[in-house]
Amino acid sequence: MDWKPVALSAEPRDQSWYEASARARLAGLLDVDTFQEFIGPEQRQMSPHLPLFALPRAFDDGMIVGRGRLDGRDVLVAAQEGRFMGGAFGEIHGAKLVGLLRAALAVKPAAVLILFDTGGVRLQEANAGETAIAEIMRAITQVRAAGIPVVGLIGGRAGCYGGGGLIAGTCAHLVISEGGRLSVSGPEVIETNKGAEEFDSRDRALVWRTMGGKHRRLLGAADAFVADTIGAFREAALAAIPEAPSFDLATLEAEQARLEARLERFGDTRDATEIWGRLGINDPAAVPSLTTEGFDALLDSLPEGSHHAR
């Protein structure tokens, strides 16, 4: 596996995206020293709910928003800190992203980049969190309708689950790494509700081949698969901006047709490896151990090209 949790280089862009903090990801993703934070930690906009549960708060509520430059282009960025409460959406956390997206309508950046790292809604403030998810999805559709690409980057330790998975579904383009996972119900949630026979959350290989980056790329749920470095995510984000589809009826109808065809074709399968076999991959069992280069070569060799509806 192309898995480098410890980088020997001191260069910020060579560092592991998975291991980095949200602030380190932003610093390395954007042009050097161009990140300007909105509502920074010194403003202490913290959760009003967590003290009721005797839980510690974070100065930024686990959501860092601001502006910066990506290869000279103005972009707005939002990054979730997956280590604080699993990157979960609370009232302040969600409101900061809603505000950023609404600001995008006014300032018209080249793109909005969302660095997902979340288990979903924060249970201690679930009503506010669920409301935030809905407001964010609505705001993303408005930003996309205004012609501004919204690009999601997924490669953090919390993955992109729950409401985060729903929000990701509204983005114009998704970039994912091996360590990134994208789904709505997480492994433990499925096991709790449907039993270990349905989904054994302790089977890490099952989790990764069902929700991991390679499977999401092969299914067309993610548009780009990258190595686990900040530099690789930066390159993919740059490439994504001109590729983002226009947000119109034709795109949505094409996406609907793509999803219907996918369900028709793979709806009866019981495991991701069966899907990979039907996609024309000769040795599905070898896919999880492929390096990023090997996986790119595999994508190029498949009979069907990239799915570009969204």
Next chain:
Amino acid sequence: MEKLSFRHTTRTALPGTRASAITGVVASGNLEVLLERNLAPDACHVEIDTAIKGYAEVWAAVVADFVARRQPGGLTITINDGGARPDTVSLRLAQGARLMELP
């Protein structure tokens, strides 16, 4: 939750001109440290919000050791703690002071 507050007098001001810096995250066994340069050059205030009760004496010792070593005059240091061990607290305080000294 427990709130702790420490006031120290330092011999010198912490070098540098940065107005603020942040390091660490609030997670299990970790903490975030926000440093702000907004006091008299010989004053240092440390405000702590910790999830774990009953360790005021350990906090007092770790903070006093940091102040003695780094002489962080002029700083207000605010900590959100997720149950970090004393060595992690010392490390984050040292990282934060270094960030404030950077040009």
